[in-house]
Amino acid sequence: MGVINTKNWFEHDKWRKKINEDVQRHLFAHGMARRNQQEIMKQLAEKNVWAFVAKKFMELKKEWDGPDVPIYIFPADATNRSLQHEFGGKSGVAFFDQLFLFLLPHVSNEHIYALLIHEYNHVCRLHADPKDERDYTLLDRIVMEGLAEHAVRERLGSDYVAKWTTYYTKEQLEQFMKKWLVPNLSLRLDDARYRALLYGSMLYPRMLGYAVGYEVVRRALAKKTMTELLTMTSEQIFFM
Template identity: 50%
Template sequence: MHGMYRSTSKNILERLPKNVWETVEKEYGVLQKQWNGPKVPIFVFPADGANSKIKREFNGKSGLAFKDKLFLFFSPHNTQSEIKAVLTHEYNHVCRLKKLQKNEANFTLLDTVILEGIAENAVREQCGSANLVGWTKYYTDEELRKIVKQLIIPNRNMKRNERKHNDLLYGKGFYPKMAGYCAGYYLVRNYLESHKLRIKDIFALDSIEFVKEYL
């Protein structure tokens, strides 16, 4: 579901980018030191080539983060810059989950939106704007402000186990595409710029701090 390969082929490792292990290990060391992050095992697998959404939205790459482990999924054509960007996004989740000290089971829609926003702003900070995923450019700032006011704020306390949580996060049904992700990137970018902060400064910041102007 998150992008891992489904094949039982014996030559599955041939579907990974060249030097992926070295790139991941090197960048992981840089990020861990820079963010004073936890040491976690990282699992690297080929991405599911048949997953149209992964191919279309993320150029054949994906990841999945927990507070104590990390999974990365890549396609043969993914570049070193793309590998670094995915690792940066997902390891940022690990750091946020560790330092926020909030049980994931208690996460609200706002918590998830900000989690994703911090992670993709970390990509912007570490890898440059050229390596941001496509959804960061879906909407204008004015459109994003409306999404925040009309969709995110009224539903900010919705729990992760409620269906509407993911509908809003990914923009399913009648909701704007990737609404929650885009809103999170917008909110965190604005907060960083207005307070002149960097990613390492906001890991433990409560999610509500990012939306106070809307309340």
């Protein structure tokens, strides 16, 4: 499997015949382009992005002894303000058995690698803690995001981690954790508060769950390695 050659998938909307409709909706919701798809893919092909991602994927797979899943490179939505501000013009979606990267031509190889690290770390975590997506709690997601972004920091340094890792002080994060997250760790995706607490809202600080997850995993990494944490339960990591 590995990196799938998707360079021509957006000619005549061929990609829609290859990806089921439920997944399609998920992709659009997480930053895939709706317009200028072919032009973006053409420019990505000129950068030879597929070969770069394939090389880095093999390195990560070997280091983490991770699963061999198909990786699909698709165009990112250049008009998505959240995607540009919070995630640097790139995004991705990780499933148990496949991985999607949404990219724009101006994104550097280092930032593409950072995205691959983050999303493939998710895949490894999903394999270590397999269950139905509907059964993943807010606690699971918070820990998962913290693990993934620390994996980026370990390989590329703090210059390549997401902006949301710097939004708050340790003291603020401790307060946020006790006030808002600990009472709601068991929430599931079908509860409206799940997304509000994870991403922030009018009621909660921006990227709340992500930022707290990064702090939780920072503390855990003082006692365990990333490889060890990937196989531990979310509860063990959060309350370490």
